[in-house]
Amino acid sequence: MDERLKGCIQEFKTESNRSLMCFAFQDDSQLIRYQLEMLKNNRIPSLLKCEILKVDQETRISFDITSMIPLNKILERKEIGRREFFRYLRQITGAFDQLENHLLDYGGLMLDSSLIYGSPADDRIYFIYIPHKDMMQEINESLRQFITGLIIREMKFKSEPSDNYIQRLIEVLKNPDFDLKALKVWLDANAHEGNEGSTIPADSQPVPRPAASVFPDPARSAAEPEPAKMPMPGTMPEKKNASVKTVTEKKLVYPLKSWLILGASILAFFTLVAVMVVKGAFEPGNPDALTTLLGLALVGGAVIWLICSKAFAPDRKVEKIIERKIPEPEKKPVFRHNGQNSQEQTVPKVSYVNKAIPQPAVRETPPEKAYAFREAASAVDRTVLLVQKGNAGPSLRRSGGDGETVTIQQWPFRIGRMAEQVDYCIRNPAIGRIHAELTKGAQGYCITDMNTRNGTYINGVRIEPNMEHPLKNGDRILLANEEFQFFE
Known part of the structure; x- marks a missing residue:
């Protein structure tokens, strides 16, 4: 923990399913008032959300760390590449810029990996800020020690092509005139334009390929085998015609005559309605228009129902023969445990290009072993963890x-x-x-x-x-x- 926090009480607690890190100051006269108000009334993106509560002479600053992990815990099991490293440095320098925008001194920012929190799912990190008078000190030396400690003691870097950016940063950190501005200048100079954190150096060039010759070399063509031809896009590979089996089925259906009678009845009903509309039976001035409409609907519905009950009676169904073509399933070798009537195992022939390599002998699986293997595979395949006897540890x-x-x-x-x-x-x-x-x-x-x-x-x-x-x-x-x- 930062030595400057020894004058306060730090504790962790849970409130309403939130995990809080609290700092209690017995003497609030050492706190900077306007900075407390700035933290209380503003949401600074790079800082953890905080709540400030004053009880008598004690002031408590609580930071919400729910679902977050200290940076030192994240770095224990994470390999850092160039992209992640630059992202961390950008967030560190960005935090100072946000403090300046909110009139907060740099010294209150806690540059300690155990007090910086983030999510292990991404590279976002959040800082805590303590507006205490004893913490308002020169920030450049703290920043130098913090970044040096991250590089040497806490970060594990990936094995990837690089342009020695770590060595160049260490040289900048060793400079007696190192400050926040020098770190920003180094970041701008080493971050590749449009691809910050890329693992490919900026000065690397692609390896040129030799141009293909227009005239083929006969000697080379004879020595090298002809490359396999790839199918053109949109074409399907040829498949062998599978055997098709025709299946005949009998199905009971209503005859065409029944459907014609139903259609003629519906057409006659709508024709009658059209004639009555033309004759003026449904005009607004006709007092019997509503009665005529209801009567027509009842009579028409009854007639159509009567016709359907006669034309679509169950005894009017006739048999219809339907033919369907279905592919026959591919025959596979079957093994029986008694060894009788078992088919031989089909082994595809393999043609070897290199004749100097002897062909492996084909081993046939005995029918009884194949049956035993099939029975074992049908069971639940799960490895049972055995508890060792003796002192197996916790x-x-x-x-x-x-x-x-x-x-x-x-x-x-x-x-x-x-x-x-x-x-x-x-x-x-x-x-x-x-x-x-x-x-x-x-x-x-x-x-x-x-x-x-x-x-x-x-x-x-x-x-x-x-x-x-x-x-x-x-x-x-x-x-x-x-x-x-x-x-x-």
């Missing part, structure tokens, strides 16, 4: 399901849903990306909740985030809705 037994036992073989041991950052991955959206971390120390085993929304519970009691809590043999651990039991 483990977690998962409740529910098959009661999986997870042996802890390295420390720290992380649990979460982000596979590349944890040791045991749980595909559950209620679990945090890095939900909890188990550690082993001189006092025994401990577990830490990594600022998750749904929290971590020990024997039914929710633990405070970002703090180590001791574990005992047989303790029940609840990660959101996933339950485990710890065994030493």
